[in-house]
Amino acid sequence: MSEALSRFFLWAHENRNLFRILFFVVLVVLVALNVFEKPEHPHVHEEVYPGFWAVFGLGAGVVMIYLIKRIIANLVAFDEDTYDRL
Amino acid sequence: MTGSSFLHPAAAFLALGILLPFIRGSWWRWLTPIPAILAIYSVFTVAPGDYGGLTWMGFNLSLGRVDALSTIFANVFAIQALLGFIYSLHQEDKRQHIAACFYVGGAFGCVFSGDYLSLFAFWEMMSVASTMLIWLNFRENKRSLAAGFRYFLMHTFGGLLLLAGMLLRYKALGTWAFTPVDPSAAHYYDWLIMFGFGLNAAIIGLHAWLPDAYPEATVTGAVFMSAFTTKTAVYTLARGFAGWEFLAIMGVVMTLYGVFYATMENNARRILSYHIVSQVGYMVAGIGIGTAMTLNGACAHAYAHILYKGLLFMTVGGILYATGTQKLTELGGLASRLPIVCLCYVVAGLSISGWPVFNGFISKTITIAGAFEDHRTLLGIGMELAAVGTFLSVGIKLPYFAFWSKAPDTTRVLKPIPWNMHLAMILGASLCTLQGLFPQALYWLLPYQPVEYTPWTAWHVLQSFMLLSFAGFAFYLMRKTMKPHEQRNIDFDYLYRLVGRGFLFLVSKPVAWLDSIWTEVYARVGLKGLMGGAAASRVFDVSGIDTVVDGSAYTTRGIGRGAAKTQTGRLNDYLAGAVALAAAVLALVWGLR
Numbered sequence: 211m212s213e214a215l216s217r218f219f220l221w222a223h224e225n226r227n228l229f230r231i232l233f234f235v236v237l238v239v240l241v242a243l244n245v246f247e248k249p250e251h252p253h254v255h256e257e258v259y260p261g262f263w264a265v266f267g268l269g270a271g272v273v274m275i276y277l278i279k280r281i282i283a284n285l286v287a288f289d290e291d292t293y294d295r296l
Numbered sequence: 297m298t299g300s301s302f303l304h305p306a307a308a309f310l311a312l313g314i315l316l317p318f319i320r321g322s323w324w325r326w327l328t329p330i331p332a333i334l335a336i337y338s339v340f341t342v343a344p345g346d347y348g349g350l351t352w353m354g355f356n357l358s359l360g361r362v363d364a365l366s367t368i369f370a371n372v373f374a375i376q377a378l379l380g381f382i383y384s385l386h387q388e389d390k391r392q393h394i395a396a397c398f399y400v401g402g403a404f405g406c407v408f409s410g411d412y413l414s415l416f417a418f419w420e421m422m423s424v425a426s427t428m429l430i431w432l433n434f435r436e437n438k439r440s441l442a443a444g445f446r447y448f449l450m451h452t453f454g455g456l457l458l459l460a461g462m463l464l465r466y467k468a469l470g471t472w473a474f475t476p477v478d479p480s481a482a483h484y485y486d487w488l489i490m491f492g493f494g495l496n497a498a499i500i501g502l503h504a505w506l507p508d509a510y511p512e513a514t515v516t517g518a519v520f521m522s523a524f525t526t527k528t529a530v531y532t533l534a535r536g537f538a539g540w541e542f543l544a545i546m547g548v549v550m551t552l553y554g555v556f557y558a559t560m561e562n563n564a565r566r567i568l569s570y571h572i573v574s575q576v577g578y579m580v581a582g583i584g585i586g587t588a589m590t591l592n593g594a595c596a597h598a599y600a601h602i603l604y605k606g607l608l609f610m611t612v613g614g615i616l617y618a619t620g621t622q623k624l625t626e627l628g629g630l631a632s633r634l635p636i637v638c639l640c641y642v643v644a645g646l647s648i649s650g651w652p653v654f655n656g657f658i659s660k661t662i663t664i665a666g667a668f669e670d671h672r673t674l675l676g677i678g679m680e681l682a683a684v685g686t687f688l689s690v691g692i693k694l695p696y697f698a699f700w701s702k703a704p705d706t707t708r709v710l711k712p713i714p715w716n717m718h719l720a721m722i723l724g725a726s727l728c729t730l731q732g733l734f735p736q737a738l739y740w741l742l743p744y745q746p747v748e749y750t751p752w753t754a755w756h757v758l759q760s761f762m763l764l765s766f767a768g769f770a771f772y773l774m775r776k777t778m779k780p781h782e783q784r785n786i787d788f789d790y791l792y793r794l795v796g797r798g799f800l801f802l803v804s805k806p807v808a809w810l811d812s813i814w815t816e817v818y819a820r821v822g823l824k825g826l827m828g829g830a831a832a833s834r835v836f837d838v839s840g841i842d843t844v845v846d847g848s849a850y851t852t853r854g855i856g857r858g859a860a861k862t863q864t865g866r867l868n869d870y871l872a873g874a875v876a877l878a879a880a881v882l883a884l885v886w887g888l889r
Contacts, residue, residue: 215635220704223631237769240762249755253668253676267763270684271770275559279777283560287783293793294439 240264302347302360305335305374306404306418313397316390325385328393332378335404339370346410355472358410364743365595369407369531371741372599373400375727376523376606383610383720384516395428396520403524407531411472412462412489415532419458419496423451426525429517430509440512446789447509450495454502458492461485474532479540490537496529497580498573499546500553504789506572507557511565511622515613518565522609523602526572530579530598539586547581548678550574555685557787562780564612564622564694568605571648571690574682575601581679582663587670588744593663595742600659600731604647607724608690611641614717615698618710624694624780628702633710636718638699643725647732649691650683652760655731658738658751661760665749684767691764692771693778 222229244260256262308331316324344367347360377400387393398421405418430444464485466472477486495502506526510518537543554574561567575597582594614637615630616622631638647654650661660683667676731738739747750756771778862873 212635215639216632219631219635219638219699223700223704233765233768233772237765240758240765243758244762247754247758249759253665254673261762263759263762264766266680267684267766268770270681271688271767272774274556274681274685275688275770275774275777278556278559279774282556283781283783283785286560286785286787287781288786290782290784292784292786293789 237264302342302345302362303334303338304348304360304404304408305331305338305370306401306408308334309377309397309401309404313394313401316394316397322388324390325387325393328381328385328397329378331397331400332374332381335370335374335377339367339374342367348408352413355413356411357414357472359405359414360408361410362408364741365531365535366407368595368599368741368743369527370404372602373403373407373524373527376602377520379606379610379720379724380516380520380523382723383519383613383717385716386714387516389432392429392432392514392517395425395432396517398422399425399429399520399524403528406528410474412465412474413472415474416455416458416462419528420455422525422528423448423455426517426521427451429521430513432517433512433514436514437512443509443512446792447505450502450505450792454492454495456492457488457495461488461490461492465489474536476538477536479537482540486537490533490540490542493529493532493537494546496525497533497576498526498529498550499580500549500573501788503550503553503573504787504792507566507569507787508789510569510572511563515617518613519606519609522568522572522605526576527598527602530576530583530594533580534583534591534594538583538591540584542584543580544584544586544672544675547577547579547584548675548682550577550580551679551682552685553577555682555689557785558689559685559693559778560783560785561689562624562782564615564624564627564698565609567690567694568608568612571608571686572605574686575605575648577682578660578663578679581675582666585663585667585670585672585675587666589669589749590663590666592739592742592744592747592749593659593661593666596659596662596738597656599738599741600647600655600728603724603731604644604654604656604728607640607644607721607728608648610717610721610724611637611644612694612698614713614721617717618713619708620711623782624697625782627698629700629705630708631699632704633706633708634699634713636721637713638695640721640725641695641699643728645691645695647728649687649764650760651687651691651764652752652757653729653732655728655738657732657760658735661751661756662749680763684763684770687764687767688771688778692768693780696771696775697780 241261241264244262244264249257252258312327312331316327319327342362344363345360346358347362349356349358349360351357380396380400381393384392384396402418402422402425405421406415409415409418427444427448430440430447433440462472462485465483468483468485477490491499491502495505498506510521513521533543551574554570554572554577558567558570558574561570578597579594579601582590582597612622614634615627618634618637619627619630621627643654647656650656660679664676664679664683667673667679735751739749862869
């Protein structure tokens, strides 16, 4: 099992472009499905629009990464051994 | 209702912990899973009831309160204990097993305690035993000593909050019973107790001990610690503090705070530690909202979380064991070198992210849906936002930079991972998957029945896939920004250190200066005054006291001698003396008229 898995991971690494394309296809399919599949009892009004949670996930992800890694991380980052010296 | 019999799960763990130091050889390791197996048998067969009541110093203690709430926590504790002891079966350091036995036994003791006194005793047992699990890593990691000390200080502080609260509560109510507190009638001692529990649940402000200590613990110890301390606290909050608005808001703050810090971190076990804060936040929020649905969600998520978080610590512990590092900047390209670890990590990472098929999907969504159904839209949105952050940091970032970000690493020398560690990971991954596929296997244990929530609907699945897949797309777009850096992100523990150093400064500078001034004043004024006072006392003693005392003595001696001379033994002398005395008395009386 271990060796078969190992070979699979090596194959996946060599064929990562295939996975990348597959990933983009899945994203499109998900939003397309949302045109037909809607919540019976929306938790927020915007849920009725197809792709709302896709936009939420993408927007929240981008904003969060930018905010945390570009701004907050610079404010709280110290040397790794800071606490060893305190 | 009083049940007929109950094998308290703590008993076997404590018995093994006491016996282990006296057993020679190496076969004792095969004993370590036995208490967990007995615990599983016990929690699956016991009927609800009150067992094990006893009287101690005039107080009625309850050691065996078995109901739906205690059973679900004990159930997952027993399963995770078995996984943890399988994972650590290769561990030759007996002390680690002893500490783990007392730690797990303490957790079972807390869960089944019906009164504050026995709860406190088991609570402190957990605190001491878990500190040992950090300290016992001192040969591998020098930081563990200081981290363990800080951990113990914080838990002592939390224990004191709990102790103060329960003593004041006893004084006010005259009972040790551990019962729910109505938030509208809460007293200051209830708040003390809540903060005592809250410290162990890692509420923000009192949480920094967790990401400080867990990354420094032993590989196997961290697996135990990820399961029991915070979840025991979640149990106590669910038991006593359901419906507290403070907890509802604090829970959502925890979910976001944890993912923010995890996103910045470079240390893999610290990422997981921050995610404990975040995931416990979902449970605390569910408890705080306090509806049947969110309380079920909190319990379900605690159950699922213990399984997948244990698995996360097992897999990352496996990486640390094999490579000797837990820094993402020093890892990469390990997928084909540690394939089972990688696969099990992916299962755990998807579980914590709430990905359909895995158990986070059937637990986390109950609390979020419960928040929306209780019209707590902001809280619900906050938890959805945290779900995005969870997937970004622990679902993608950690495995990407540990297993895939570089070309396959074929040159690194890896320490072989023992079979038992692999077995525990595979069992954990299987449970996370099975529970996700068959939610009723978890839902039947929930305290509020019937459970009116169905996770496996087309919409729930589609919504989860959309949210998480597009969060993954965000990672793809920002992957260069997400690259980890060697840095330490200061947290509230910086504040603790500042307070500690402030106290040290206060004692060593201004207070020491005041002390030196006082010493000088004492030397110049006080001591001289004292010496002058002593001299004056000596003069008074000699010329006053001595004069009076010596004078009295001399006078008494003179009178004595005079009296002795009058004792001649002749009758006529005595008669003459009596006549003279009578004449003197008569003269005195005549004179006083």
